[in-house]
Amino acid sequence: MSSDRIFGLIAAVVALAYIASATQIKSGFMTDPVGPKGFPLLVGSVAAVCAMFMVFKPDESPTWPELRTLGSLLLSVVVLVCYAYALKPLGFLVPTALAAGILSYQISPGIKSSIGAGLGLSVTLFVIFKYALGLGLYAFPKWLIG
Amino acid sequence: MEIDILSNLALGFSIALSPYTLFLAVVGCFLGTIIGALPGLGPSNGVAILIPITFALGLDATSALVLMTSVYYGAMYGGRISSILLNIPGDEPALMTTLDGYPMAKAGRAGDALVLSGVASFVGAFLATVGLMLLAPVLARVAFMFGPAEYFALYLLAFCTLGGMASxxxxxxxxxxxxxxxxxxxxxxxxxxxxxxxxxxxHLYDGIDFLVAIVGLFAITEVFFFIxxxxKDSSIGVKLEKVTIPWKDIWVTRWTMLRCTVIGFIAGVLPGAGASLGSFLAYTTEKSIAGEKGKFGTGVPKGVAAPEAGNNAAAGGALVPMLTLGVPGSGTTAVLLALLVTLNITPGPTLFTENPDVVWGLIATLLIANVVLLLMNVPMMRIFVRILEVPAxxxxxxxxMVSFVxxxxxxxxxxxxxxxVCFGVLGYVLRKLSIPTVPVILGILLGGHMETSLRRAMVLSNGEWTYLFSSPIAIGLWAAAVAGFIAPLFLRKVIKKPQRVED
Known part of the structure; x- marks a missing residue:
């Protein structure tokens, strides 16, 4: 099955779910002729029609990356999600060094270059953001430095 | 009216020429050129990741606007360095520059190609800024006649033409x-x-911040593509030998630059069309004027000058609908619109009457930034070329990391x-399936306005939907929207987009 058909089906389901939840929107006391539901319903319907077009008239499928690369991509997403959660409680330096290092390794596998990229980016960016631009970042967890 | 423009311009320069603002403009141009030159970072990505940072710095509206527009113009200049030397276009409009720029560089004339394209960018951008100065106030007066029905049709037009062209x-x-x-x-x-x-x-009660979407769709998606x-796409390229000013090439291409500036500017002013169309039309027009013996595609100076003049003129032209109507013409102007909204400046006709200092300060900055860029680019070319060596x-x-912070x-x-991160993943899937991502951003930016104008129109007409087509302006916009959406279906069979030059 071609990629367009799969994506079209998913998009159609999402569009229908969107329409369904749009019908649940509550109107206030003062309503206008269109109301808060009208436009979301319109957008959802157009999206559903477009999605069906993709299902019935798909383009050629793109070349998807091989399994190993797909693994790298998945790992990167996981790293970014963890980084998002870690940035606040763990301070800037350690999570940034780890995340940057792992990403660097995914782009070009080299132990030395990745460690260098991780440490270098973490320290350089911290100095720039904190001292040159004056953003409120913490180097280490707050509980550690008190 | 001429006196109006001159006094307004004087106001603009009085803002833009203060030492602090001038300093910001120079810093912006320098940073922008570096961002544009970095392989894989185009003007829209570059400006996108810097907006949140600028916002966090707490600069006032005018300073932030000056800084970011300088970055934007700088990135447009810098983008051609990676197009010409590496055959990697930073964004879609830069694709046309690779067609003759890269062959010219391979023939040992990399320096000439870079300087020539710099001059062409200058001519295109400078004249387009003058055009913006003349046309924008006129269009702003027309825009006062727009009611909600007209605005609704206008937004629709932007989506139709942008979508039609982009995909x-x-x-x-x-x-x-x-x-x-x-x-x-x-x-x-x-x-x-x-x-x-x-x-x-x-978390969703305040809505989804468009900056989050922009940075995700542009920057994070790019990271996934590099992974x-x-x-592999980076690092091999053409060496730059010596840089001299190719006076002869500049003189030979003078009419090409002027013609392409006009073409590019017109393409840019059309809402939703933007710089890609500008550089494409400029290149194909010059190619057909030159004919077979013009040898376009083999590395001729005209083939370098044409798309660069067209591209930069379109970027200037795209500011006209963006500032007067609040409708961006391209991905990059969408990012600039995001910047304005972040700074609490609402583009539209009232911007010209209520915030003349912002508008004219911006226009004066654009003129200054252009001169700064031209002066900066020729002597400092070697420094910028070194930027290409930054490994992926x-x-x-x-x-x-900059996006996250x-x-x-x-x-x-x-x-x-x-x-x-979710937007980054979404952007990856969309781009893989060749679904354009710029309309997503335009939708997030304009969705609220589009809905409001529809609802207001319906309140005015008591729910009578024919009100949407009740004025000549509205009918014209609807017709243009339908044409803009359908026309590419037929044109695509006639005109083929040129492909990237392979080594």
């Missing part, structure tokens, strides 16, 4: 616009005060960071 499949372009519009609806509804489509998630290619394994993690400093919440 090879109308259904995909329209779906992409719907994704953006659908996302824009999430959050508390302004008129009823009740939450919509939030799924009960408190997929393992950075250092650059892309850097871009990611920028978005984090906006709200200090992990939720926005997660959303940004």
């Amino acid at each position: 090879n499949n109308q259904a995909k372009a329209a779906l992409s616009s719907c994704i953006g519009l659908g996302i824009a609806m999430v959050g508390v509804d302004d008129s009823s005060g009740l939450p919509r489509l939030t799924g009960g998630n408190l 997929e290619s393992h950075g 394994w250092l650059l892309l993690p850097g871009v990611t 920028g978005i984090y400093s906006l709200s200090g919440s992990y939720f926005d960071l997660l959303l940004m």
Whole structure:
């Protein structure tokens, strides 16, 4: 099955779910002729029609990356999600060094270059953001430095 | 009226020429050229990741605007360095520059190609700024006649033409616009005060910040693409030998530059069309004027000058509808619109009467930035060329970290960071399936306005929907929207977009 058909089906389901939840929107006391539901319903319907077009008239499928690369991509997403959660409680330096290092390794596998990229980016960016631009970042967890 | 423009311009220069503002303009131009030159970072990505940072710095509106527009213009200049030397276009309009720029560089004339394209960029951008100065106030007066019905049609036109041009499949372009519009609806509804489509998630009550979407779709998506290619696309390129000013080439291409400036400017002013169309039309027009013996595609100076003049003129032209109507013409102007909205400046006809200092300060900055860039680019070419050597394994993690810090400093919440990663994944899938991502951003930016104008129109007409077609302006816009959406279906069979030159 071609990629367009799969994506079209998913998009159609999402569009229908969107329409369904749009019908649940509550109107206030003062309503206008269109109301808060009208436009979301319109957008959802157009999206559903477009999605069906993709299902019935798909383009050629793109070349998807091989399994190993797909693994790298998945790992990167996981790293970014963890980084998002870690940035606040763990301070800037350690999570940034780890995340940057792992990403660097995914782009070009080299132990030395990745460690260098991780440490270098973490320290350089911290100095720039904190001292040159004056953003409120913490180097280490707050509980550690008190 | 001429006196008006001159006195307004004087006001603009009085703002733009203060030492602090001038300093910001020079810094912006320098940073922008570096960002543009970095392989894989185009003007829209570059400006996108810097907006949250600028916002966090707490600059006032004029300073931030000066800084970011200088970055934007600088990135347009810098983008051609990677197009010419590496055959890697930083964004879509730069693709045309690779067609003759890269062959010219391979023939040992890299320096000439770089300087010539710099001059062409200058001519295009400078004249387009003058055009903006003359046309924008006129259009702003016309825009005062726009009611909600006209605005609704105008937004529709922007989606139709942008989608029609950006994609090879109308259904995909329209779906992409719907994704953006659908996302824009999430959050508390302004008129009823009740939450919509939030799924009960408190983080979503304020809606989804368009900056989160922009940075995710542009910057994070780019990182995924580099991981997929393992950075293989970078680093091999043409060496730069000596840099001299090719007076002869500049003189020979003078009419080409002027013609392409006009073509590019007109393409840019059309809402939704933008710089890609400008550089494409400029290149193909010059190619057909020169004919067979023009040898376009083999590395001729005219083939370098044409798309650069057209591209930069279109970028200037695209500011006309962006400033007067609030409708961006391209991905990059969409990012600039995002900047204005972040700074609490609402583009539209009232901008010209209520904030003349912002508009004319911006125009004066554009003129100054152009001169600064031209002066900066020729002697400092070698420095900028060194930027190309930054390896992908250092650059892309850097871009990611800057994006994270920028978005984090906006709200200090992990939720926005997660959303940004989601947008990055979405952008990857969309681009893989050749679904354009710019309409998503346009949808998020304009969705609220589009809905409001529809609802206002219906209030005015008591629910009578024919009101949407009740004025000549509205009918014209609807017709243009339909034509803009359908025409590419037929044109695509006649005109083929040139492909990238292979080694």
